[in-house]
Each structure stands twice: as C-alpha cells, then as structure tokens.
Amino acid sequence: MFILNNTDSTPLYQQLFLQIREKVLSGKFPAHFKLPSIRDLSGELEISRNTVDGAFQELCAEGYIYSKSRSGYFVSDLELDLATSTTTPYPKQDLHPKLAERYRFDFHPARLDPEVFPAALWKKCFTDCFRSEPGAFSEYSDPQGEWGLRCNVQFYLERSRGVRCSPDQIIINSGSQQNLEIVAQLIRETHNSVAVENPGYHLPRDVFRNLGFRINPIDIGSSSLNPDALKSSESSVVYITPSHQMPLGYVMPVADRLKLISWADTGGRLIIEDDYDSELRYVGRPISSLQGLNPQGNIIYQGTFSKVFSPALRLCYMVLPTWLADAYRQKFMNYLCPVPLLTQRAMIAFMEQGHWEQHLRRVRIFYKKKHDLMLHTIEQRLLNKAKIIGQGAGLHLVLELNDRIQDEAEFVERAKQHGCRLLPFSAFYADGRKEQNKLLLGFGGIPLGEIPAGVDLLSGLLE
Structure with a gap:
C-alpha cells in the first residue's frame, strides 16, 4: 500500500503523510474510508508507531482525515474537484546559487575591486555593535x-559636499531605486512629467515611467544638460547628475547650475540631484553640490555608500527640502526603514571612529592608480583611434572613436566571446537612438595588472 525510502532525505513520517494525502486527493481513498490502525501500519511498514502517529496527526490537522473515538481514522469528505493532484512529482531543484557570469576584463562602470573593501574594520564594527547592543x-x-547615522551623514555632507541640511531632512534607504520610488509617491499628485539627461542613467527613467510619469529626454550639450531645452519642455521635475554626468563625465558649469536653480524656484518645480560618485575625484577638490548653492530651494539631494564602500550593504541616503520632509513623515509615518538596524549602527561606529575618512583617502589613491594607468594605456594603444571623454573622476571613462562601429550589439557580443564585458552605450539613451562611435569603459573591477591587456584586446577588436 505504501512504500517508504529509508535513504531519502525526506523524514519517514512526511513520506507517509504525502502518500496518504495523494491517495485521498486522487480519490483512491474515498470519503469515510477507514485507514489501517497505527499498530497495524507500523508493523506492516516496519517503522515506529510514533512515525505513523505523526503522519496521522498532520493529516488530521490539515483536514484530510478525521478520528472517531475507539474506531480509528477515516478519510474526510472533500470536494476533490477543487483539489490539485500531486501525482506529478516536482523536479528536484539545485539549491546552490549559480555564480554570476565571470569575465577576465569586466568594463562595467559599476564594478568595485574587493581588494579595497575594509573587511577587517567593518567586521570589527559590526561585531562590536552585535556584542554591545544585543537588544537591537x-x-x-x-x-x-x-538618528546617529543621519547626524554623521549630515556632518560628512556639509564638510565634503557643501550640502546644508539638518538630520531631520535626511532619509536612510536601501538604494537609489527606493529613493526615487519614495519621491515619485510624494510628488505624483502635483507632477506628471520628469525630464532626464540623454544620454543618462537608465534607473530613474525606468522607475518614474513604471509609476506612471511621462519621461522627457533632454539632450546633453557640450558640458551639461541644456537649461534652455529644459525650460521649453513640459516637465516640472528634472533628474540630473551635475557633478559627474552619467555617462559622459561632464561637470555642469556654475552658470548652468544657477539657471537650473532659477528654473526650479518658479512654478513649484523640482530638481533631483544624484551625487552618485562625488568622492572619487582625482584632480582638484570635489565639486560642490547643487543643493549647497540653494539649501532652501526645491532640490532633492541623493548619495550612496555603494560606489566607494559596498553595493551589497544596500545603504544610501537622500536629503529632502524641509517641506517635502514634512510630507514624507505624514505619508510614510507607519513605514519601517529597510536597512537592517545592525548595519546602520555598524556604519555609525565606522564613521565615528574615523574609519570612513581613512577609507575614502585609501579608495581615492587606489582607484586613481587604475584611472591613471587606464589613461596612459589608452593613449599608447589607441592614440590614433579615439578621444577620451570624462576622465578625472569616477570609475569609468568614455572613448569617442574616430571610426564608427557598424553594429554595436555585434561588437559587444564579439568582445564577450573574448572574455570582455562592455555595457552598450546605446543603453543610456532614453529615446532609443543607437550609438556607433562611443565605448564606455569602467575600470573599478579590473585588477590593476590586467588593465593593459584589456585595452590591448579592445584595440585588436577595433582593427
């Protein structure tokens, strides 16, 4: 009647439970059919009575069978037409995670080098918080x-980025995506169109489009988004990366910044300033934030720990104008912060003990070496083939090729076959245009010693 497998990882009582349930659902055991007694079934299957009793108790709890005093167990009267048969076994799944595809030369712009992550210090801060605050x-x-993390972020932003705000204006979140989703919910009743840089970061346009906003691409001019083109658009919200335009690397001139601020101050308009990698500037001082030029203005400032620390922690922040911070607390007063409490407290300890500033200095030196080697190698190997755009900051640069690539998708695939990952530049355009003479090269995740070989490979593919 039943066949149990002692070598199966599934417990015997559960095997018996599943087999009886299958016979009930398939109708092989009709309603009110009397099951064998616990003693008889345990003897027949050569298993303990407790094993059989465990299976019967679970079947009773889920309603497949019922018991009568001094009579035994019987099949319940079920509407079998509504039940799903379980005769087809589920295929066994590989529970081990599959490794992400690996490349010898990964030129993706968002890759970091694990060598620079301060694992020992972070582990100590996390462990200390764990031990000292078990109540967390x-x-x-x-x-x-x-509160402590918001105070540390406020102090850091004021000194390094010129952002002027109070901790009450700062929101801690788990990523830029969540920042933008919150902003979208706060403004959707008064705004319906968002202007984005073109080319520009894909995430904001995806988030706002998915939440019902109309997207207006504004072309990037010789140095930044064109404020005059923005004025002529129908958008009342703009998303920009003024300190290091993504992906071209331009820095918005002060004159254009002031025009943008003036635009936002009239008609209830709003600027979303994404300062995604401001810490990584290799020439001169970091560029001051747009928000710092007009702290009382309609500017949302957002930053992240992902670009210089770790994207795996899912830790970022945004600074809302005072009026929008009040609206946030009214609308989201019953929401919970998505960043784990221990992660936040570990970061508080990391910053208060001075490790954050030390880490930033180390990171700048580390990635500047890669940046400089990348420039030097390109100048040697590709001197007559391309011009470099956007150098001097961040974790990527752009090559403007003298000769066009006939088929960008084919070129990216050919590079992949040689162990080289490229992010198509066309992916940054919001209007679907195809790019034929630009390559985006991230260098953050490529080991220093592999950069010359990676550039050599690209040079050969461009022949």
Whole structure:
C-alpha cells in the first residue's frame, strides 16, 4: 500500500503523510474510508508507531482525515474537484546559487575591486555593535533611519559636499531605486512629467515611467544638460547628475547650475540631484553640490555608500527640502526603514571612529592608480583611434572613436566571446537612438595588472 525510502532525505513520517494525502486527493481513498490502525501500519511498514502517529496527526490537522473515538481514522469528505493532484512529482531543484557570469576584463562602470573593501574594520564594527547592543535584535529602527547615522551623514555632507541640511531632512534607504520610488509617491499628485539627461542613467527613467510619469529626454550639450531645452519642455521635475554626468563625465558649469536653480524656484518645480560618485575625484577638490548653492530651494539631494564602500550593504541616503520632509513623515509615518538596524549602527561606529575618512583617502589613491594607468594605456594603444571623454573622476571613462562601429550589439557580443564585458552605450539613451562611435569603459573591477591587456584586446577588436 505504501512504500517508504529509508535513504531519502525526506523524514519517514512526511513520506507517509504525502502518500496518504495523494491517495485521498486522487480519490483512491474515498470519503469515510477507514485507514489501517497505527499498530497495524507500523508493523506492516516496519517503522515506529510514533512515525505513523505523526503522519496521522498532520493529516488530521490539515483536514484530510478525521478520528472517531475507539474506531480509528477515516478519510474526510472533500470536494476533490477543487483539489490539485500531486501525482506529478516536482523536479528536484539545485539549491546552490549559480555564480554570476565571470569575465577576465569586466568594463562595467559599476564594478568595485574587493581588494579595497575594509573587511577587517567593518567586521570589527559590526561585531562590536552585535556584542554591545544585543537588544537591537528586538528593536525596530527609526523610520527615517538611525538618528546617529543621519547626524554623521549630515556632518560628512556639509564638510565634503557643501550640502546644508539638518538630520531631520535626511532619509536612510536601501538604494537609489527606493529613493526615487519614495519621491515619485510624494510628488505624483502635483507632477506628471520628469525630464532626464540623454544620454543618462537608465534607473530613474525606468522607475518614474513604471509609476506612471511621462519621461522627457533632454539632450546633453557640450558640458551639461541644456537649461534652455529644459525650460521649453513640459516637465516640472528634472533628474540630473551635475557633478559627474552619467555617462559622459561632464561637470555642469556654475552658470548652468544657477539657471537650473532659477528654473526650479518658479512654478513649484523640482530638481533631483544624484551625487552618485562625488568622492572619487582625482584632480582638484570635489565639486560642490547643487543643493549647497540653494539649501532652501526645491532640490532633492541623493548619495550612496555603494560606489566607494559596498553595493551589497544596500545603504544610501537622500536629503529632502524641509517641506517635502514634512510630507514624507505624514505619508510614510507607519513605514519601517529597510536597512537592517545592525548595519546602520555598524556604519555609525565606522564613521565615528574615523574609519570612513581613512577609507575614502585609501579608495581615492587606489582607484586613481587604475584611472591613471587606464589613461596612459589608452593613449599608447589607441592614440590614433579615439578621444577620451570624462576622465578625472569616477570609475569609468568614455572613448569617442574616430571610426564608427557598424553594429554595436555585434561588437559587444564579439568582445564577450573574448572574455570582455562592455555595457552598450546605446543603453543610456532614453529615446532609443543607437550609438556607433562611443565605448564606455569602467575600470573599478579590473585588477590593476590586467588593465593593459584589456585595452590591448579592445584595440585588436577595433582593427
């Protein structure tokens, strides 16, 4: 009647439960059919009575069978037409995660080098918080993020980026995507169109489009988004990366910044300033933020720990104008901060002990070596083939080729076959145009010693 497998990882009582349930659902055991007694079934299957009793108790709890005092167990009267048969076994799944595709030369612009992550210091901060605050396991974080973390972020932004705000204006989140989704919900009743840089970062246009906003691409001129083109558009919100335009690397001139601020101050318009990699500037001082030029203006400032620390922590922040921070607290007062409390407190310790500033200095030196080697190698190997755009900051640069690539998708695939990953430049255009003479090269994730070989490979593919 039943066949149990002692070598199967599934417990015997569960095997018996599943087989009886299958016979009930398939109708092989009709309603009110009397099951063998626990003693008889345990003897027949040569298993303990407790094993049979466990299976029967679970079947009773789920309603497949019922018991009568001194009579035994019987099949319940079920509407079998509504039940799904389980005769077809589920295929066994490989529970081990599949490794992401690996490339010898990964030129993706968002890759970091694991060598620069301060694993020992971070582990110590995390462990110390774990030991000193065991009660954190029974607490929720402040909805806006831990007060201590917001104070440290405020202090850091004021000194390094010229951002002027109070901790009450800072929201701690798990990524730029969540920042933008929150902003979209805050403004959707008064705004319906968002202007984006073209070419520009794909995430904001995807987020706002998916939430019902109309997207207006504004072309990037010789140095930044064109404020005059923005004025002639129908958009009342603009998303920009003024300190290091993504992907071209331009820095918005002060004159254009002031025009943009003036645009936002009239008609209830709004600027979303993404300062995604401001820490990584290799020439001169970091560029001051747009928000710092007009702290009381309609500017949302957002930054992240992902570009210089670790994207795996899912830790970022945004600074809302005072009026929008008040609206945030009204609308999201019952929400919880998505960043784990222990992660936040570990970052508080990391910053207060001075490790954050030390880490930034180390990171700048580390990636500047890669940046400089990339420039030097390109100048040697591709001197007559391309011009470099956007050098001097961040984790990527752009090559403007003298000769056009006939088929960008084919070129990217050919590079992949040689162990080289490229992100198509066309992916940055919001209007679907195809790019034929630009390559985006990230260098953050490529080991220093592999950069010359990677550039050599690209040079050969461009022949």
